[in-house]
Amino acid sequence: MDALAIARACADAMWADDVASRALGMELIAVEPGHAVLAMSVTEAMVNGHDLCHGGYIFMLADSAFAFACNTYNQRTVAQHCAITFVAAARRGDRLVAQATERMRAGRSGIYDVTVTREEGFVIAEFRGNSRAIEGEIVPGLKPRGPARAKP
Amino acid sequence: MDALAIARACADAMWADDVASRALGMELIAVEPGHAVLAMSVTEAMVNGHDLCHGGYIFMLADSAFAFACNTYNQRTVAQHCAITFVAAARRGDRLVAQATERMRAGRSGIYDVTVTREEGFVIAEFRGNSRAIEGEIVPGLKPRGPARAKP
């Protein structure tokens, strides 16, 4: 399998397992090695009396995009430290999109940047996650099959 | 009103307005000027297929405790930047407690530390929030009545 196929297989397995993200109505829009895009609409259960979205739900969308992005290499990887800056408010009915991009990986550590926007592109929050690879595969037995390994 | 009565009146008003925190089953255990304690049980909707709580819900509990703690002076105050370190996993059925403590306030800025533990005290996450006071009161017209203002 090539890197993209592995990334997608990992995302499918994680998605099947991630009750929490699905229960919030998140959609997995795209996934590539080190990247993921998720979307979520702000529902009535996510807002306060002024129709403003609780910051925790914005974090949750960003955190899910981070988790999908850092788990695209079939090595189980967890969040260690996350930081979020809230830039603007989100309101009931807004459709939010989180784009997670890998900034670096070195050894077992990685850094991922996630930008959360309203669908039209206006920035709501900027998130940075520090990940750490742990023991275990996401899809047991999945093997990379790239040029460097093609032939003995 | 003294500072404690103001803190409680602010918390009551915020609680009435905070659909999101209540919908997650959070409980407001205690509030004082600059401090707040909230609790939440990890439900089936918050976990993945291995019964591990999504980090976003741990963040949400910490973030709510932060919001209640920094809004105890009857001046509307919002989260600007939050950072969380995940120390240990939480599981379905765990009752989590978040203790928010004010570290400092200077001008319109404040820093609050929140420790999230399992009920028995084992640390799950450490959170730090940077707040910023904005225009507006939480309970319009509420007036402090302390020693420094007692004399005409």
Next chain:
Amino acid sequence: MDALAIARACADAMWADDVASRALGMELIAVEPGHAVLAMSVTEAMVNGHDLCHGGYIFMLADSAFAFACNTYNQRTVAQHCAITFVAAARRGDRLVAQATERMRAGRSGIYDVTVTREEGFVIAEFRGNSRAIEGEIVPGLKPRGPARAKP
């Protein structure tokens, strides 16, 4: 003046004023609106007995690049919050390069990402700075002269 000329005039004025960065042997390699590149060699005064660079000097290089990048619009801007992840060690004699890039600006707030590498491109540290614009110009009287303002 166009945006690039303003950015350079701001950088020149800051550089003339920044005794601390110059005293450490920093060099200002490039500056554009929202961007700055600085370099610094790790000297004997910056290391411990094992020739490893004190993390504080890596931070200082990143922080200076951040300061130059966020002060390219002739509006005085200060660091509010900075976070740094140390990825690899730097040693005596290494020439470090910090590239600061603007991630976003909204109102008076901004976010800048700085990557510190060894000269050959190996990542040493990833830094993110949150800035806030304050009162005052960097070069008093400097006026932007762009297409939108060219003609009445």
Next chain:
Amino acid sequence: MDALAIARACADAMWADDVASRALGMELIAVEPGHAVLAMSVTEAMVNGHDLCHGGYIFMLADSAFAFACNTYNQRTVAQHCAITFVAAARRGDRLVAQATERMRAGRSGIYDVTVTREEGFVIAEFRGNSRAIEGEIVPGLKPRGPARAKP
């Protein structure tokens, strides 16, 4: 040796090795298991043309206090991630004090909070450091001798 004696032996060994901190005129005021207090005066080389201290030097003092505090158990421990909020300016001639306190340790990870004040107690900056224990002792062969190990 008891825990306090070990902490002090570690600090002595680190101090002897830490050319960078000594070159900046830092003083090691106190050390205990998980705690350290350092002081530093803002010199002419640390300020800009307006006598304001470069934020990097404030970070460096906090970072050094963090390093001394997390290395009090005779297990080599390094900084992974640090965040600092700048609360107020420091000026030439100010004597700054950094107090580092351990917030938690779990496995190989730790979190330390450092408050930097002017000598009279006014807060300049709040710092939080995430540490990670690595292989190796600070003082080879140093053995704890506590109640739990007293009996053969």
